[in-house]
Amino acid sequence: MLHLPSVKENLGRYIDAGFPILYICTYEESKADRYILDAAGRKKLLEWNGAQGLADFRTKDSKNPSQDHSLGAVLSFLKNGRELDCTLLVIKDIDGQISTEGMKGQPEAEKVTALLKEIARKIRKKDGGIDATIIIVSPSVHIPHSLEKLVTVMELELPDEKEIGDIIGNFMKNNDIQALPTKFQEDMVTAFKGLSESEIEDILSLAVAQEGELTGKTLQLIFDQKQQMILKAGVLEMIPLKESVADIGGLENLKEWIQNKAKVFKNLKEAREFGVTMPKGVLIAGVPGCGKSLSAKAAGRLFDVPLLRLDMGRLMGKYVGESEENMRKAIRLAEAISPCVLWVDELEKAFAGIGSGGSGGDITTRLFGAFLTWMQEKTSAAFVVATANDITKLPPELLRKGRFDEIFYVPLPNEDERRKIFEIHLNKRRKKDVCGINLDQLVSETEGYSGADIEGVVGESIENVFVKRGEKLTTGDILECIHNTHSLSEIMKEPLEEMAKLYEDRKFKKASR
Ligand code: ADP
Numbered sequence: 001m002l003h004l005p006s007v008k009e010n011l012g013r014y015i016d017a018g019f020p021i022l023y024i025c026t027y028e029e030s031k032a033d034r035y036i037l038d039a040a041g042r043k044k045l046l047e048w049n050g051a052q053g054l055a056d057f058r059t060k061d062s063k064n065p066s067q068d069h070s071l072g073a074v075l076s077f078l079k080n081g082r083e084l085d086c087t088l089l090v091i092k093d094i095d096g097q098i099s100t101e102g103m104k105g106q107p108e109a110e111k112v113t114a115l116l117k118e119i120a121r122k123i124r125k126k127d128g129g130i131d132a133t134i135i136i137v138s139p140s141v142h143i144p145h146s147l148e149k150l151v152t153v154m155e156l157e158l159p160d161e162k163e164i165g166d167i168i169g170n171f172m173k174n175n176d177i178q179a180l181p182t183k184f185q186e187d188m189v190t191a192f193k194g195l196s197e198s199e200i201e202d203i204l205s206l207a208v209a210q211e212g213e214l215t216g217k218t219l220q221l222i223f224d225q226k227q228q229m230i231l232k233a234g235v236l237e238m239i240p241l242k243e244s245v246a247d248i249g250g251l252e253n254l255k256e257w258i259q260n261k262a263k264v265f266k267n268l269k270e271a272r273e274f275g276v277t278m279p280k281g282v283l284i285a286g287v288p289g290c291g292k293s294l295s296a297k298a299a300g301r302l303f304d305v306p307l308l309r310l311d312m313g314r315l316m317g318k319y320v321g322e323s324e325e326n327m328r329k330a331i332r333l334a335e336a337i338s339p340c341v342l343w344v345d346e347l348e349k350a351f352a353g354i355g356s357g358g359s360g361g362d363i364t365t366r367l368f369g370a371f372l373t374w375m376q377e378k379t380s381a382a383f384v385v386a387t388a389n390d391i392t393k394l395p396p397e398l399l400r401k402g403r404f405d406e407i408f409y410v411p412l413p414n415e416d417e418r419r420k421i422f423e424i425h426l427n428k429r430r431k432k433d434v435c436g437i438n439l440d441q442l443v444s445e446t447e448g449y450s451g452a453d454i455e456g457v458v459g460e461s462i463e464n465v466f467v468k469r470g471e472k473l474t475t476g477d478i479l480e481c482i483h484n485t486h487s488l489s490e491i492m493k494e495p496l497e498e499m500a501k502l503y504e505d506r507k508f509k510k511a512s513r
Contacts, residue, residue, distance in 0.1 A: 323367055
C-alpha cells in the first residue's frame with residue numbers, strides 16, 4: 001500500500017471505530033503528538049518511551065507500576081485492562097522492542113509481541129472488550145507477521161502549500177523578519193514542497209543563521225537539502241545531466257514525443273490552466289544498446305529538471321515490509337523533488353517472478369501493486385521514464401492504458417539511424433577526420449548492429465590507429481574493425497526477431513521513424 005491513510009483525516013475515526021493498534025509512521029513525533037492530543041478528547045492518555053518507561057502523555061509524569069520500566073513489564077501490568085479502560089496508549093521508541101523478521105529468537109521482543117497481540121484481541125472483542133487504542137509512533141515500519149492483521153499503518157502527511165506558508169509565516173514572526181516580496185515567498189513555498197515541518201524549520205533557521213535573513217540563497221539551500229535527502233535515503237541516485245537529444249542518433253518519433261512533453265512540463269501552470277493533463281511517463285522497451293538509457297538521460301536535460309534513477313536491486317530489502325517501505329520512500333522523495341524525471345531502469349528485473357509463489361514472489365507482487373497504484377493515481381510532476389530490455393517479462397497490467405502515456409519500442413537502428421550514430425560518435429572523438437570517411441560504406445556493412453555496437457567499433461578503430469601510430473582515422477580502419485566484430489543481431493538473432501514480432505503484434509509505437 002503506497003498511499004497510507006492520513007493521520008489528520010483518520011486518526012479520530014479509527015479510534016472511535018475501535019481499531020486496536022494504529023501505527024503512525026513519521027519522524028515528527030511532536031506533530032504526531034498534536035494530532036493524538038486532538039483526537040483523544042477526554043480519554044486517558046498514557047505514553048511508553050524508552051527513556052522514561054510509562055508516563056502520563058499530557059504531563060509527562062512517570063507512572064511506572066514497578067521498578068521494571070521495560071515495555072514488556074508495562075504491558076504485562078496493563079494487559080488485564082482496568083488500567084487501560086478509556087485510554088490511548090502511545091508507544092514510542094518501538095525499534096528493537098518487537099520481534100521483526102531479523103530478530104527471531106529474542107525472548108523479550110517475542111514477549112512484547114505476544115502481549116501486544118493479547119491486548120489488541122481484548123480491544124477487538126465486541127462486548128466486554130477493553131475500550132482502548134494502542135498508538136505506535138515510529139519513523140520506520142516493522143511489523144511482525146503475527147500482528148499484521150491487528151495493525152493499521154498511517155502516515156503523517158507532509159504540509160500542503162497553505163501549511164508551508166503558515167510555517168514560514170510563524171517562523172518570520174518568531175524571528176522578527178520583515179515581510180518578503182510575494183513572488184519570493186511563493187517560490188519558497190514551492191521549493192519547500194515535499195519536506196516535513198521540522199525539515200522546513202531547520203532550513204529556515206540555517207538560512208537565517210548563515211545570511212541573517214531570508215534571501216535568494218535560501219532557495220539554493222532548500223535545493224541542496226533535498227539532494228541530501230536523496231543521498232541519505234539511499235534508494236535513488238541523482239544522475240548528472242550530460243547527454244542531450246543531440247547525442248541520440250535516430251529514434252525521431254520518441255525524441256519528438258519527449259520534446260512535446262517537455263513543452264508541457266516546462267509550462268506546467270499554463271498547461272494545467274489550459275486543460276492539459278499532467279504527463280505521467282513513458283515506457284521505452286526494446287533491443288539492448290539502442291539508446292533507451294540515453295533517451296531517459298536526455299529527457300532530464302530536456303525537461304530541465306533533476307534526473308533520479310531508481311535502483312530496483314537496492315530497493316529490495318531483507319525484511320518483510322522493508323522493500324515496500326523503500327518503494328514508498330523512493331516515491332515520496334521523487335514527489336518531494338518534483339518536478340523531476342524518475343528513471344526506472346531495467347523495469348523487468350524488478351518485476352520478474354510476479355505471482356511465482358514463495359515469499360520473494362509475494363514481495364515483488366506487492367511492490368508491483370504499489371508501483372501500479374502510484375502510476376495510476378499520480379498527479380505530481382514526477383515524470384517516469386521506465387526502460388526495459390525484455391517486455392515479455394513485464395506483467396500485462398503494466399502495459400494497459402492509464403499507466404504510461406505511451407509505450408515505445410526501440411528497434412535496431414535502420415540505415416539512416418546508423419549513419420547518424422556513426423556521425424555522432426565520430427564527431428565526438430575525431431571531428432577532423434569525419435569528412436574523409438565514407439559513411440555510406442560503413443552503413444551498408446553494419447546491418448544488425450546496435451548503437452552500442454557502432455560506438456564500440458568507432459572506439460576500437462580509433463584506439464587501433466593510435467596504437468599503430470597512424471595519423472588519422474580512415475574508412476578502412478573502421479571497416480577492419482567491423483569485420484572483426486560480431487553484431488548484436490548475429491549473437492541474438494532469434495530472440496531479437498521474436499521480440500520484433502511481438503512488438504509489431506501489440507502495435508507499440510516505434511521509436512524510429
Ligand atoms: P540501452 O538501450 O540498453 O539503454 P544505451 O542507451 O545505454 O542502451 O546505449 C549504450 C551506448 O550505446 C550509449 O551510451 C551510446 O553511446 C550508444 N548508443 C546506443 N544507441 C545510440 C543512439 N541511438 N545514438 C547514439 N548512441 C547510441
